Amino acid sequence: MDAIRIGVMGCGVVSEYGHLPPLRDSKRFDVHALMDPDADRLADYQRRFGVPRGYTDQDPFFTSGLDAVAICSPAPVHLENIRGCAAHKLPALCEKPLAMDADEAQQIVDVMREANLPLYVGFCYRFSGCAQTIRDLVRDDAIGQVRTLRLIYNWDCHGKYEQGPDGQWRVYQRRVERMLEGGPMVDCGVHQIDLAQWWLNSPVVRYRGHGSWADEFEAPDHVFLHMDHDCGAHTLVEMSYTYGHTTRHKYNEFIYELIGTDGIIRYERNTNLFELRTHQFTEKLKHTGEKNFAVMYDHFADAIQKNDPGDLCTGEEAIRVTDIARNATDAIIADRISKPVKIGASK
Numbered sequence: 001m002d003a004i005r006i007g008v009m010g011c012g013v014v015s016e017y018g019h020l021p022p023l024r025d026s027k028r029f030d031v032h033a034l035m036d037p038d039a040d041r042l043a044d045y046q047r048r049f050g051v052p053r054g055y056t057d058q059d060p061f062f063t064s065g066l067d068a069v070a071i072c073s074p075a076p077v078h079l080e081n082i083r084g085c086a087a088h089k090l091p092a093l094c095e096k097p098l099a100m101d102a103d104e105a106q107q108i109v110d111v112m113r114e115a116n117l118p119l120y121v122g123f124c125y126r127f128s129g130c131a132q133t134i135r136d137l138v139r140d141d142a143i144g145q146v147r148t149l150r151l152i153y154n155w156d157c158h159g160k161y162e163q164g165p166d167g168q169w170r171v172y173q174r175r176v177e178r179m180l181e182g183g184p185m186v187d188c189g190v191h192q193i194d195l196a197q198w199w200l201n202s203p204v205v206r207y208r209g210h211g212s213w214a215d216e217f218e219a220p221d222h223v224f225l226h227m228d229h230d231c232g233a234h235t236l237v238e239m240s241y242t243y244g245h246t247t248r249h250k251y252n253e254f255i256y257e258l259i260g261t262d263g264i265i266r267y268e269r270n271t272n273l274f275e276l277r278t279h280q281f282t283e284k285l286k287h288t289g290e291k292n293f294a295v296m297y298d299h300f301a302d303a304i305q306k307n308d309p310g311d312l313c314t315g316e317e318a319i320r321v322t323d324i325a326r327n328a329t330d331a332i333i334a335d336r337i338s339k340p341v342k343i344g345a346s347k
C-alpha cells in the first residue's frame with residue numbers, strides 16, 4: 001500500500017515534539033508538505049524534518065498533492081484550516097481544542113460532515129501504553145466495578161518566568177496564552193475528562209468545578225472538577241498551572257487512580273509506579289509515558305486506508321469534552337468569592 005502523503009499545518013511546539021518525529025519515521029506516511037505563515041520557522045522545520053515542500057499560504061499547500069492533513073496550528077485558525085481540508089476533500093486530524101468556543105467547534109464538525117470527510121482530534125493520551133492498559137483492565141472488570149477516578153496533574157505550565165538570551169527574566173508568554181485561552185482545565189484537563197469517559201465507556205451526566213487563583217488571570221489556575229458518569233462512577237480531575245510556577249526547583253504531580261469494588265489501579269509519573277491491586281494479588285504493570293503520537297498516527301492510517309478509526313477521538317466527542325471544561329471554568333469564574341491576587345514579587 002502506498003504511503004499516505006500527509007501535510008502538516010503549523011510548525012510549533014507540538015508539531016516539533018509530537019507530530020513530526022513519528023510521521024517522519026513512519027512507513028505508512030510520507031510528510032509531503034508543511035505550512036506555516038512564519039517563513040523562517042517553516043524553512044527550519046523543512047530542513048530539520050527533511051520535508052521537500054513548504055508553504056506560507058494555504059492554497060498552494062492544499063494543491064500540492066496531499067492525501068491527508070494534520071492541523072497543529074493554534075485553535076483560532078483551525079476553522080480556516082479545516083475549510084481548506086473540506087474544499088480539497090482531505091481527511092484531517094486536528095489538534096485540540098477544536099476551536100475557541102462551542103459554536104466555532106460545531107462549525108468545524110459540520111464543515112467536515114457536510115463534505116463527508118473524517119475528522120479526528122488529537123487526544124494523544126488515549127494511545128499511551130498505560131492508558132490502553134487501563135482501558136483493557138477496566139473492560140475486563142479487573143478491579144470489579146469502577147466507582148471512583150482521581151486524575152491529577154499539578155504543574156507550572158513551564159513556569160511563570162523564563163530567562164531570555166540576555167540572561168534577564170521575563171514573563172513566559174506561552175503560559176500567558178494558555179491561561180488566556182481558558183486555563184488548565186480547558187488546555188490540559190480535557191485529556192483527563194476524555195480519558196475518564198473513554199475508560200469507563202460512560203458519558204458524564206453532571207459536573208461542577210471549584211478553583212482558586214494564585215495568578216492574575218480571569219481563569220482559575222488551580223481547578224478541581226467533579227464529574228458524575230452515567231454508570232454511577234465519580235471522577236475528580238485536579239489540574240494546576242501554578243504548582244511551583246515561581247519556585248526555583250520544579251516539581252510536578254501526575255497521577256491516575258481508579259478505585260473499584262475489587263481493587264485499585266494506580267499510575268504515578270514521578271515514582272514510575274503502575275500497578276494493579278486486587279484481593280488476590282498485586283501486579284506491577286509496564287510504566288510508559290502519558291502521550292503517544294506514533295500509535296495515534298497508526299490509528300489515523302487505519303482510519304484512512306481501512307476505514308477503521310480504532311481509538312481515535314471524533315469531533316463530536318471532542319466538543320462534549322471541551323464543553324465540560326469550558327462550562328465548569330466559566331461557572332467557577334462567575335461564582336468567584338476570593339479577592340483578586342496582587343502580583344508583587346518578580347524575579
Ligand SMILES: NC(=O)c1ccc[n+]([C@@H]2O[C@H](COP(=O)([O-])OP(=O)(O)OC[C@H]3O[C@@H](n4cnc5c(N)ncnc54)[C@H](O)[C@@H]3O)[C@@H](O)[C@H]2O)c1
Nearest residue numbers: 009010011012013014036038072073074075077095096097
Ligand atoms: N495534544 C497535546 O498534547 C497538545 C500539546 C500542546 C499543544 N497542543 C495544541 O496544539 C495546537 C498548537 O499548539 P503549539 O503549542 O504547538 O503552538 P505554537 O504556537 O508553538 O505553534 C503554532 C504554529 O502554528 C503556526 N500558525 C499560525 N497560524 C497558522 C495558520 N493559519 N496555518 C498554519 N499554521 C499557523 C504558528 O506560526 C506556529 O508556528 C494548540 O491547539 C494546542 O492546544 C496539543
